[in-house]
Amino acid sequence: MLSICLLVLSAWLAIIVILFAWHAMFIVAIWREPTLACPVVIVESDDWGVGPESDAEELNRIADTLARIRDATGHPAVMTLGVVSGHPDGARILASGLATYHRQTLLEPRFAAIVDAMRAGCKAGVFALQWHGLEHLWPAALMARVREDASLQAWLADPRARSESLPSPLQSRWTDASRLPSAALASADVEAAVREEAGLLAAVFGSVPRVAVPNTFVWNDDVERAWVAAGVYCIVTPGRRFEGRSATGGLLPPTRTFRNGERAASGAVLVVRDDYFEPIRGHKAEQVWAAVERKTCLGRPTLLETHRESFIASRELAALAHHELERALRGVLERHPDVRFMSTEALAAYLSDPSSKIRERSIRRRFGTFLHRLQADAALLRPLKFSGLRWVLMLATRVLDRLVPGRPQANSR
Ligand SMILES: [Zn+2]
Structure with a gap:
């Protein structure tokens, strides 16, 4: 039983690795897009x-x-x-x-x-x-x-x-x-x-x-x-x-x-x-x-x-x-x-100015925004849904939204 569970888990992790590798450039672009610290x-x-x-x-x-x-x-x-x-x-x-x-x-x-x-x-x-x-x-x-x-x-x-x-x-x-x-x-x-x-x-x-x-x-x-x-x-x-x-x-x-x-x-x-x-x-x-x-x-x-x-x-x-x-x-x-x-x-x-006062510099807040962006991106919608990673991301964003003070609590959808 344990070996079957390990097998399923390994297969799921492999799918996630392939998914990220396939969309690597795309995901990097989402991360690199400037994050504003205020509306x-x-x-x-x-x-x-x-x-x-x-x-x-x-x-x-x-x-x-x-x-x-x-x-x-x-x-x-x-x-x-x-x-x-x-x-x-x-x-x-x-x-x-x-x-x-x-x-x-x-x-x-x-x-x-x-x-x-x-x-x-x-x-x-x-x-x-x-x-x-x-x-x-x-x-x-x-x-x-x-x-x-x-x-x-x-x-x-x-x-x-x-x-x-x-x-x-x-x-x-x-x-x-x-x-x-x-x-x-x-x-x-x-x-x-x-x-x-x-x-x-x-x-x-x-x-x-x-x-x-x-x-x-x-x-x-x-x-x-x-x-x-x-x-x-x-x-x-x-x-x-x-x-x-x-x-x-x-x-x-x-x-x-x-x-x-x-x-x-x-x-x-x-x-x-x-x-x-x-x-x-x-x-x-x-x-x-x-x-x-x-x-x-x-x-x-x-x-x-x-x-x-x-x-x-x-x-x-x-x-x-x-x-x-x-x-x-x-x-x-x-x-x-x-x-x-x-x-x-x-x-x-x-x-275009990384030191701009309205750009977010806190890595923790940027990461929280990044997780919201991944879920909101139309191109990633299906892969995230079918891999089940969407639910993991939703859970992670909820936890981060509560842990990081000042992060907007709104649903990214
Ligand atoms: Zn016009």
């Missing part, structure tokens, strides 16, 4: 740029709300603004008989109120600008499609039309989606487009933002290299990289996966944004609180993805979005008095 919450908002003057009013209202909500260090809540500094000039394109592309940009005086609102928010520490494409599209792809698509011609003819209402594949700037599946852009074209965007951003705001958010999360090495050459230091990702659109217009399978604080080959620091706060889609403060609890337990920052469309749809919906934003952030402060608000650029600097 960090950033609202990441995309698509702001060329638009009607009412957008400026919304930005000012958001800035006022954020300025009233401060962490224990006195820093106000921060909303990053993914800036789209240009938009097709539909009237002029149509007047050219669809022969020539023209754009409107934030340099034009009629958009001054929007630029002023962005600048004022940055000065007050509640906004932080991020690259999000000179346009939310690749102009040559739009021009190729518009010549054979009447609905796109109607889109150009509507002065109120926003990039949000374009067909999804065309909203990807860094791939040629004039035909599907999309094709990679020539690297010289990418470099020229990034240089052009840098020039415009510098002309409008006085300098280029140091953080880039690839629109629709489609980009490649050429884009990354061009961004870094233009002064970008950090790239916001959903934890994966997509490089094109499929035959049906959806995203192609990811080519890379990332963790917070990882360095890309281009030298940029990568951060992961995979929580969502879209009031226009019914997202509530409760979802934000759950996300912050989960991320805090995993020693990771909570980057909440949102878009201007939640704040510009109508006055009623915008009022609801403001109310929910304030409720979400005040609720976070109440539940996590040690929460820190900051820009994504500041977060990237903390993540």
Whole structure:
């Protein structure tokens, strides 16, 4: 009987050794990902740029709300603004008989109120600008499609039309989606487009933002290299990289996966944004609180993805979005008095500095977080479950959570 038990135990241990060996690189990456010692919450908002003057009013209202909500260090809540500094000039394109592309940009005086609102928010520490494409599209792809698509011609003819209402594949700037599946852009074209965007951003705001958010999360090495050459230091990702659109217009399978604080080959620091706060889609403060609890337990920052469309749809919906934003952030402060608000650029600097004051240095606490991360990782879910190791890890994390003072007690799921 004893020998059978020993045999079963040996077989189980062998399975665990094989499991760890098979996922060794993965597990090491989880361990090496920086662990934050306190909750960090950033609202990441995309698509702001060329638009009607009412957008400026919304930005000012958001800035006022954020300025009233401060962490224990006195820093106000921060909303990053993914800036789209240009938009097709539909009237002029149509007047050219669809022969020539023209754009409107934030340099034009009629958009001054929007630029002023962005600048004022940055000065007050509640906004932080991020690259999000000179346009939310690749102009040559739009021009190729518009010549054979009447609905796109109607889109150009509507002065109120926003990039949000374009067909999804065309909203990807860094791939040629004039035909599907999309094709990679020539690297010289990418470099020229990034240089052009840098020039415009510098002309409008006085300098280029140091953080880039690839629109629709489609980009490649050429884009990354061009961004870094233009002064970008950090790239916001959903934890994966997509490089094109499929035959049906959806995203192609990811080519890379990332963790917070990882360095890309281009030298940029990568951060992961995979929580969502879209009031226009019914997202509530409760979802934000759950996300912050989960991320805090995993020693990771909570980057909440949102878009201007939640704040510009109508006055009623915008009022609801403001109310929910304030409720979400005040609720976070109440539940996590040690929460820190900051820009994504500041977060990237903390993540890449091992001596940073907001990084956890206690090995015992880091190990407790590591055990939570192992259980929360989708790729390890099945191996842990079928090997039975999941139960061992759950027991170990419970014991550690009780033994190590200050460790969040939340369930990593
Ligand atoms: Zn966008």
